[in-house]
Amino acid sequence: MNPVILPFLEASIVICLLGMFLITQTKSIEKVRQITIYSSFFAALCCLISSILSFSGFQGYLQLDSFSAPLLALSSILTFTILFCTPCTKFIGALTPFPSILVLLSQIWVILFTSNTNSYLLFALLLIEPLIPLLDLKRRGEKTRIFLFHFVPYWLSAIALFTNLVPYEAKGFLIILMVIIRSGIFPGHAWVSYLMNQGSFTVSLLFILPMPSIIFLLINHNLLHENHAAEYLSWLAIISVIYFSGLTLVQKSLRDFYAYLFLAFSAMIILGICSDETLELTAAYSLRNALCVGLTGIGIVIRSLEARHGRLSLFINHGFYESTPLLGIAFLFCGLGCVGFPGTSAFISFEILADEVIPFSPYFGMICVFSEALLSIALLMVYFKLFCGIKITKSEIFKVRQKESIALWVLIFLVFGARFLPHTNITSTHLAIEKMLKKQQPN
Amino acid sequence: MSRLETSLDFFASMGIFSPIALACFFVLAFILHIKLPEKFIALVVQLSVFISLSGIVSLGTLFLYNKLNKFEYEPFPTFHLESFHFDFQFYFDWLSLSFATLALSLCFVIAFFSQRYMHGEPGYQRFFVLYSIFVSGIVIASLAGTIEALFVGWEMVGLSSSLLVAFFHERIMPTRNGLHLWVIYRISDAALFGASYLLHHALGEGFFKIIIEQGKDGLVNEASSAILIGAGALIFMAASCKSALFPFSGWLPRAMEGPTPSSAIFYGALSIHLGAFLLLRLNPIIQLSPTLAWVVVFMGLLTALFSGIIANAQTDIKSILAYATLTQVGMIVAEIGFGFEILPLMHIIGHASLRTYQFLRAPSSFQYYKSLEDSLGKTDLNKNSTTIIPSYFSLVLYSFALNRGGMDSMLERFIARPFLMVFKFADIIEKKWLLILNGTQKVTSSDGVTK
Numbered sequence: 038m039n040p041v042i043l044p045f046l047e048a049s050i051v052i053c054l055l056g057m058f059l060i061t062q063t064k065s066i067e068k069v070r071q072i073t074i075y076s077s078f079f080a081a082l083c084c085l086i087s088s089i090l091s092f093s094g095f096q097g098y099l100q101l102d103s104f105s106a107p108l109l110a111l112s113s114i115l116t117f118t119i120l121f122c123t124p125c126t127k128f129i130g131a132l133t134p135f136p137s138i139l140v141l142l143s144q145i146w147v148i149l150f151t152s153n154t155n156s157y158l159l160f161a162l163l164l165i166e167p168l169i170p171l172l173d174l175k176r177r178g179e180k181t182r183i184f185l186f187h188f189v190p191y192w193l194s195a196i197a198l199f200t201n202l203v204p205y206e207a208k209g210f211l212i213i214l215m216v217i218i219r220s221g222i223f224p225g226h227a228w229v230s231y232l233m234n235q236g237s238f239t240v241s242l243l244f245i246l247p248m249p250s251i252i253f254l255l256i257n258h259n260l261l262h263e264n265h266a267a268e269y270l271s272w273l274a275i276i277s278v279i280y281f282s283g284l285t286l287v288q289k290s291l292r293d294f295y296a297y298l299f300l301a302f303s304a305m306i307i308l309g310i311c312s313d314e315t316l317e318l319t320a321a322y323s324l325r326n327a328l329c330v331g332l333t334g335i336g337i338v339i340r341s342l343e344a345r346h347g348r349l350s351l352f353i354n355h356g357f358y359e360s361t362p363l364l365g366i367a368f369l370f371c372g373l374g375c376v377g378f379p380g381t382s383a384f385i386s387f388e389i390l391a392d393e394v395i396p397f398s399p400y401f402g403m404i405c406v407f408s409e410a411l412l413s414i415a416l417l418m419v420y421f422k423l424f425c426g427i428k429i430t431k432s433e434i435f436k437v438r439q440k441e442s443i444a445l446w447v448l449i450f451l452v453f454g455a456r457f458l459p460h461t462n463i464t465s466t467h468l469a470i471e472k473m474l475k476k477q478q479p480n
Numbered sequence: 481m482s483r484l485e486t487s488l489d490f491f492a493s494m495g496i497f498s499p500i501a502l503a504c505f506f507v508l509a510f511i512l513h514i515k516l517p518e519k520f521i522a523l524v525v526q527l528s529v530f531i532s533l534s535g536i537v538s539l540g541t542l543f544l545y546n547k548l549n550k551f552e553y554e555p556f557p558t559f560h561l562e563s564f565h566f567d568f569q570f571y572f573d574w575l576s577l578s579f580a581t582l583a584l585s586l587c588f589v590i591a592f593f594s595q596r597y598m599h600g601e602p603g604y605q606r607f608f609v610l611y612s613i614f615v616s617g618i619v620i621a622s623l624a625g626t627i628e629a630l631f632v633g634w635e636m637v638g639l640s641s642s643l644l645v646a647f648f649h650e651r652i653m654p655t656r657n658g659l660h661l662w663v664i665y666r667i668s669d670a671a672l673f674g675a676s677y678l679l680h681h682a683l684g685e686g687f688f689k690i691i692i693e694q695g696k697d698g699l700v701n702e703a704s705s706a707i708l709i710g711a712g713a714l715i716f717m718a719a720s721c722k723s724a725l726f727p728f729s730g731w732l733p734r735a736m737e738g739p740t741p742s743s744a745i746f747y748g749a750l751s752i753h754l755g756a757f758l759l760l761r762l763n764p765i766i767q768l769s770p771t772l773a774w775v776v777v778f779m780g781l782l783t784a785l786f787s788g789i790i791a792n793a794q795t796d797i798k799s800i801l802a803y804a805t806l807t808q809v810g811m812i813v814a815e816i817g818f819g820f821e822i823l824p825l826m827h828i829i830g831h832a833s834l835r836t837y838q839f840l841r842a843p844s845s846f847q848y849y850k851s852l853e854d855s856l857g858k859t860d861l862n863k864n865s866t867t868i869i870p871s872y873f874s875l876v877l878y879s880f881a882l883n884r885g886g887m888d889s890m891l892e893r894f895i896a897r898p899f900l901m902v903f904k905f906a907d908i909i910e911k912k913w914l915l916i917l918n919g920t921q922k923v924t925s926s927d928g929v930t931k
Contacts, residue, residue, distance in 0.1 A: 227913060
């Protein structure tokens, strides 16, 4: 067998499954930690190799194309990065044990979802995905009413679509319902801040950050443009963009701030996805990738701070810069990466998105630009609240660990360095999306 | 390519990329937490700014020698994707060369001053990281040949300025003032983004050369002059925020929280004049509409009058200088509104140089006056000051000036507070909705407090 056509993608799933099995057999917490991280690392490595090989035409049983290969590579890097820098305190000495099995399950899900373009399989994957945070909430003894209130209609819609129970005309609206709930578009957003506050932060990050509904919408773009579904969704998205951007300014807890920050950006991407122009879809999808990196960085910083100081309020200034300057720098840079500061990967994507939204509706375009300004204000405000304002003495306990440093450097590199030449990146994304849209067109 | 073109390209890249390379190097060292020695930082900064300045001066010399008027430099190929194109081009003419030379000369002086002034400060390296971003931003903005390039420089200047105001970040007031500045700058960025879109829509591309070379009369013939006037209004708004024109003047005294070298270079010399420079650069668009031109004149004069009054009642030297600077900036903007080209440029150059000197002298000025008084004997230097204004009116005027015209509180009361109130109310509804859905009266919030 030629080594280059080894089924790396399938191997990554097997590695995660093996890791899950080993975790159930192990009692030592330190070993559980090591198994989790190593399994995640090797799985991510296999994904990366398989993505690279797919460009040369070497495929395993699961097929990757020009759209899914970079997506898989990025998703696997981000998933591993989140796990890699998980503080030891989350494993050892925590009140509730770290959800290692759920985390590896999330990774398997991400691999399967990003490496697939089959609509039915995607439906099935979307259907089972919310079970992971639900199990996490149950495990932590938290109420699941809010989560179920949102996800029962989501499941019902998905089942109806999957089994073709509804007439063709209604399919668009069921898709809207699914997207509203999964992406947290107003008014289906309440579960996000609840999950962020009550669930495990790592599981929550792995659940929300891949933004699967955006990929799903791209792959099933034809369905969205039936019965004016895209038009209605774009109205809801623009309301959500301004509403959540405003809410980020008045949050008094860090996790709520993060939840609304994610929701605002997610709505902005959905607004782009609602278009039927390839250019705008390219912008929205590129923005999604850039935001995934930026939001992962901010999420890691928040988790690192909370691991040292507990839950953080934004009522007061904390002045963490002196003790953990790298966290401050990473927060600022990843934040700038999210709001499309020049030189970051989101810059060109946001320019294209706003440029293309304005002809569709000048008001929508202005709202996008205004919301982006609000979000950047909120980000700097939170940066000052967390890292500035008072002087605290340095302590070795609060020092950033090497693993965290490496993870944050990788993310900062992805925010700035990896997209230093946006031309090639966006052009290749554009070609991939064009190809995918052509596939969807009826012969 | 001719020898002249090769030389022009070489000097242009020297001028532009030297500060950008410096910024990249410092940012990288900062991220990787590499502590650089003070002397090395100062040397690298001085060398980089000197190389950049040499490049620009050499380019100017070539212009003079070869009797050139303009030169376009495109370091990266234009990014085209369907209808979207992103042009990153630089345009060298006498205006951009003059402003860039001024900016780099002052930055060079400040680099030397800061080496001693910031010596021993815990944030020495951080200061120079922000300084290098600022220098890159100002060079890009002043030499920009397209609205996209201008936007990049504009944002870099905005970010570095805000973070420099909050430089002493262990105190709460600098961070609040830095945030205040950031808010105003983001409004400015949003306005510039809107202008960028309209310019693209009207001209098909964002090249300044079309505006500069066609001039006002050429643009009148454009079918889309109404859109261009809209773009002009947005450009004026962006410039107003950047140059602290009325009613956005509130951030200027707040910006003095930063270290003196940054106050001198940003708010006394360069940042504050950047808005005026933008208006001067795109003056043909402003002159397209007489109404818009008169608005520019009126707002400039109003700013000059307003800040002239306020400057008289300030109690600290940096605030006095800040408002005195604003008075002159208002005059410069009015000159631009009248359609002058050389006069505002000369005014900018002279004024920026004077203010840099005054700001740098500010910390030692009391010592200077004391020594002056000692030399002259017991002399009251202000004994000849008399007033011709009636005492009641004088008191009202003094109160008005002391409150800085109440502009900050008015903007806060009528714009910021109602805006935030809406979202605070929405947040309360959100929390109640969560409680209803959860079926509980109490929920543990993320800051650990049970409500």
